Amino acid sequence: xxxxxVKAENLGKDYFISHTDANGLQKTEHNFKELITxxxxxxxxxxxxxxxxxxWAIRNLNFEIKEGDRVGFIGKNGAGKSTLLKILARVTIPSxxxxxxxxxxxxxxxxxTGFHPxxxxxxxxxxxxxxxxxSYNDIKNSFDEIVAFSExxxxxxxxxxxxxxxxxxxxxxxxxxxxxxxxxxLDEILAVGDNNFTKKxxxxxxxxxxxxxxxxxxxxxxxxxxxxxxxxxxxxxxxQIVMDSDVNTVLNLYKKT
Amino acid sequence: xxxxxxxxxxxxxxxxxxxxxxxxYKRLFYFFTWRDIKVKYKQTAxxxxxxxxxxxxxxxxxxLVFAKVAKLSSIGGAPYSVMVLCxxxxxxxxxxxxxxxxxxxxxxxxxxxxxxxxRIVIPISNVLVACVDSLIAFxxxxxxxLFLGFLPSYKIIFVPFFYVLTFIFASGVCLFFSALVVKYHxxxxxxxxxxxxxxxxxxxxxxxxxxPEYLKFWYSFNPLVGIVDGFRWAIIGRDVPLxxxxxxxxxxxxxxxxxxGLVVFRKMEKTFADVI
Numbered sequence: 001x002x003x004x005x006v007k008a009e010n011l012g013k014d015y016f017i018s019h020t021d022a023n024g025l026q027k028t029e030h031n032f033k034e035l036i037t038x039x040x041x042x043x044x045x046x047x048x049x050x051x052x053x054x055x056w057a058i059r060n061l062n063f064e065i066k067e068g069d070r071v072g073f074i075g076k077n078g079a080g081k082s083t084l085l086k087i088l089a090r091v092t093i094p095s096x097x098x099x100x101x102x103x104x105x106x107x108x109x110x111x112x113t114g115f116h117p118x119x120x121x122x123x124x125x126x127x128x129x130x131x132x133x134x135s136y137n138d139i140k141n142s143f144d145e146i147v148a149f150s151e152x153x154x155x156x157x158x159x160x161x162x163x164x165x166x167x168x169x170x171x172x173x174x175x176x177x178x179x180x181x182x183x184x185x186l187d188e189i190l191a192v193g194d195n196n197f198t199k200k201x202x203x204x205x206x207x208x209x210x211x212x213x214x215x216x217x218x219x220x221x222x223x224x225x226x227x228x229x230x231x232x233x234x235x236x237x238x239x240q241i242v243m244d245s246d247v248n249t250v251l252n253l254y255k256k257t
Numbered sequence: 258x259x260x261x262x263x264x265x266x267x268x269x270x271x272x273x274x275x276x277x278x279x280x281x282y283k284r285l286f287y288f289f290t291w292r293d294i295k296v297k298y299k300q301t302a303x304x305x306x307x308x309x310x311x312x313x314x315x316x317x318x319x320x321l322v323f324a325k326v327a328k329l330s331s332i333g334g335a336p337y338s339v340m341v342l343c344x345x346x347x348x349x350x351x352x353x354x355x356x357x358x359x360x361x362x363x364x365x366x367x368x369x370x371x372x373x374x375x376r377i378v379i380p381i382s383n384v385l386v387a388c389v390d391s392l393i394a395f396x397x398x399x400x401x402x403l404f405l406g407f408l409p410s411y412k413i414i415f416v417p418f419f420y421v422l423t424f425i426f427a428s429g430v431c432l433f434f435s436a437l438v439v440k441y442h443x444x445x446x447x448x449x450x451x452x453x454x455x456x457x458x459x460x461x462x463x464x465x466x467x468x469p470e471y472l473k474f475w476y477s478f479n480p481l482v483g484i485v486d487g488f489r490w491a492i493i494g495r496d497v498p499l500x501x502x503x504x505x506x507x508x509x510x511x512x513x514x515x516x517x518g519l520v521v522f523r524k525m526e527k528t529f530a531d532v533i
Binding site for chain 2: 012015086087089090091092093094095096097098100101102105109110113114116118119126127130131132133135
C-alpha cells in the first residue's frame with residue numbers, strides 16, 4: 001500500500017487579471033483589430049502573456065499521495081483548494097510544474113454537472129456515467145445499484161428538471177460512488193443534501209476506499225466530514241501548503257487559526 | 258488497479274496522449290449526439306415526426322421561391338424542385354452544424370469548467386446531429402423524386418463521398434468558431450451573419466451553371482460550390498457535368514479548413530475552463 005499514485009512537483013497556476021475600464025470592457029484586446037492581430041500573433045508566435053497583473057492561485061506545491069489515501073484539502077476561501085482540484089481533475093492546465101498520476105481519475109467538482117434537465121433520471125445515469133468515463137457495460141451493471149442507492153426508484157423516468165435539489169444530489173452522488181475509478185476527486189459536493197444521505201455517502205465512501213483501495217481527494221468546509229472521511233489532510237493558505245500530516249493534527253492547527 | 262498508464266501533466270507541454278485519450282472517450286461522440294437528438298424532441302406532441310416535417314416544410318418554401326417565383330432553369334432535365342433539394346441537403350447540414358455547433362462550447366460551459374473529457378467531442382457531435390438531420394432529409398428527397406417519377410442515376414453511390422466532404426468542411430468551420438467564441442463572444446453575432454451571407458454565395462436555390470465561365474474557377478473557392486455540384490451530379494445524374502477543377506479546389510480547401518480549425522481549437526481549448 002505504498003504506491004504513489006499522485007505526485008505534484010512545483011505545481012503552480014496563475015490567472016491573468018484584466019482590469020476593466022468604465023465601460024466594462026476589457027482593457028486588453030477590446031477593439032476588433034487588436035483582437036485579430038493579437039490572435040494571429042498568438043497562433044504563429046507563441047509569446048509570453050503580456051501580464052500587467054499576475055495572480056498566483058497556487059504556487060510551488062509539492063506533495064505525494066499514496067494508494068488508498070483519503071486526503072482532505074482544507075483552508076479558507078481563496079486558499080487555492082478548488083484550483084488545485086481543477087488541475088488534478090484535468091479541467092485546467094497548470095502554469096508551472098508537473099503532475100504524475102496513475103490509474104483512472106474521476107472528478108465531481110459540482111453536483112449534477114452534465115445532467116440534462118430535459119432527460120429522465122435513467123437517461124442521465126447513462127449520459128453522466130459516460131461523461132465521467134464509465135463504459136456502457138459498467139453503467140449497465142451498476143444501474144440497479146445506482147438507482148437503489150439514490151432512493152429515487154419511483155422517479156427514474158421523470159425528467160430531471162422536475163427533481164428537487166436533494167434528488168439531484170442523491171442521483172449525482174450515487175453515480176459518482178459507483179464509478180470504477182481509482183482516484184476520486186470531490187469538491188464540496190456533500191455540502192448539500194440532508195444529514196441522513198450525507199451519512200450514507202460517507203459510509204459508502206469509507207467502504208469503497210477501504211475495500212477497493214481507492215484514493216479520494218476531498219475538499220470541504222465542513223470539518224466534521226473531513227475528519228470522518230480522511231486519514232490525511234493538507235492545509236492550504238494563499239496558494240501554499242502550510243501543513244501536510246494526519247487529519248487530526250492538521251485539523252487541530254486549522255481550528256486554532 | 259492503478260496499474261497501466263501513467264498520466265503526466267506538465268506546464269507548457271502539449272499533452273502527449275491527446276489522440277489516445279480521444280480514442281478512449283470515443284463513445285462520448287455517440288452519447289452527445291444521442292443526447293442532442295433526444296432533447297430536441299422532448300415534450301413535443303409530434304416527437305420524431307418533426308425530423309421529417311421540418312425539412313419537408315423548408316423544402317416546400319425553397320421550391321416555391323426559387324422554382325415558381327424566380328423561374329430559374331434547371332439542369333439535366335430534372336424538375337427544378339429536385340435540383341434545389343439536392344443543393345439543400347449539404348447546405349442544411351452545413352448551416353445547422355455551424356449555426357448550433359459554433360455556440361456548443363458556450364452551451365456546455367458548465368461541463369467544460371468542471372469535468373475533463375476531450376473538448377473536441379462537443380462541436381463534432383453537433384455536426385453529427387446535423388448529419389442525422391440531413392440523412393433524414395435525403396430520404397425525404399428520394400420519396401419526393403419517386404412521386405415525381407424522376408429516378409436517381411447509378412451515380413447515387415457517390416453521395417456518401419460528398420457527405421463525408423461536407424462533414425469534414427462543416428467540422429473544420431465548427432471547430433474554428435466554437436473555439437473562438439469561448440474567448441470572444443462576438444462570434445455569437447458574427448456566425449449567423451456569415452451564414453446568411455453564405456446562402457447567397459452558395460448555389461442552393463440556383464444552379465452554378467449561371468455563373469459566367471471566367472468566374473467559374475474562382476467561384477469554386479467556396480468549397481460548398483463543389484460540394485453542392487457534386488450532390489447534383491450524383492443524385493440527378495443524366496448529363497449533369499462535373500467540373501473537376503472545382504471539385505479538386507473544394508477538396509483541398511475542405512481539408513485546409515479542417516486543419517486550421519483543429520489547430521485553433523487545440524490551441525484554445527487549454528484555457529477553455531479559465532476564460533469561458
